[in-house]
Amino acid sequence: MTILVIAEHDHRHLKSATRHVLSAAHAVGGDVHILVAGHSCSPAAEAARTLPGVTQVLLADHVSLTADGAENLGHLVLRLAPSYTHILSASSAVGKSFMPRVAALLDVAQISDIVRVDATDTFTRPIYAGALWATVHTQDPIKVVTVRVTAFEACAETGGHAALTPIPEVAESGLSTRQSIALSVSTRPELEGARVVVSGGRGLGSAERYKELLEPLADKLQAALGASRAAVDLGYVPNDYQVGQTGKIVAPDLYIAVGISGAIQHLAGMKSARVIVAINSDPEAAIFTVADYGLVADLNSAVPELTAAL
């Protein structure tokens, strides 16, 4: 068995997601190669070479891969695919976009968002917003799999000495070009990898209250900020704050849910957290059914009090 892991990176740095996917690859077992596909991305490839249990890093450095376009990336991975039994990527915006294209052109089933490797051909994945887990078996010769990053521990950053193999030619499909990209600039940890997440919902009442109450708390805890879908829809915060079935899936050590009622779609995104704290004025709120520590209180006084006590 030989597994190809597609690295997540911003061209200069490897993202931690890569190390989580690598753990999933190790759970499958076999020889592991990593593809770093991008433009001017050799620093990321160098970082990939030191990852444990990787024998080869394939470096595809080409201007056509600058924008992570699914058409070009999919075509590249498709070309490499015949040498592999498994192709694994993070279930990120990039992975979710190009991996189905790879599977389609290999005429195999793609397996989305796995949370467990049961065997080399059998995987478990959440369905119905995580209300159920389905274990599926495939007989396809190449398994094209996206991995839920929070379900696998990150492997170490160092310990390996992989060979570097450049991939010379990369095709440009001409189908898609990036016009602009606007990434939220924040000094806070990334939501998906954060140790602590402070998350707010409708109960906060306004964008101003979200900021006034949650930012100082997040500052104290060096936490990432998140939100329920309701808070995003009401315009309290940008959409990339959303935690839940259709937003980010997080599994921090500590998740503090403030003014979040706990719709199943939200719980789907955070119920793997190690410790959940819920602060809500409604004692019947569903969030309390998953919270380790529930505080029924007016968040307007409880949150500043908590911030001050830390």
Next chain:
Amino acid sequence: MKILVPVKRVLDYNIKARAKADGLGVELAGLKMAMNPFDEIALEEALRLKERGAATEVIAVSCGAIACQDTLRTALALGADRAILVSTECELQPLAVAKLLRVLVNREEAGLVICGKQAIDDDAGQTGQILAALLGWSQATFASQVTLEANHATVTREIDGGLETIVVQMPAVITTDLRLNEPRYATLPNIMKAKKKPLETVTPDALNVDIAPRLMLIKVVEPPARVAGIRVATVAELVDKLKNEARVI
């Protein structure tokens, strides 16, 4: 230009899904079904494009059991011009659905497919991208804004950490994210009118598509449940528990 919008009949999002007693599937018998919410957004976007004069016809397609007709009637009541049911009692997986859609896209000479980014039952999130690849088309996933021009579309996408705007060549497949639009409701007169709109039924055999499932379901279970913890009475007690019991701060 014709726009094709695939719509899936799924368990209503308000209902908690449960595994069948034998663990070999999801219990759906007697439960309320509805159009996949992301497909409602896809349909709405197609209808708005038509209303703005950017499209001539909106065709809704559903693949599955005969009851998917209900979902198609809903699509017609919302404003789709006509509907196609690919009728089968077999289990359909994303690859099979995409192959069925490919045949219909070609037959109808559609110039754009708009579909939901994922269905809320299997949460696979694959069909649009598979279809784009099979057709050799460009794709724009997770769209939060769409502008059509003669031979290209400008699409703003929700990506990890922000937004990206891409320009894709037409024809294209666009998959919709939550905030693309607010879908309309069907009015009673339109529900009545929908009954007279054309709804064609075809079979996978007639489309010459192999729909055999590739993934075999071994079991469906409820994941390890979280048990509710305790209620704390004060902030001070909460801080104490976090420090001394959970040891997370």
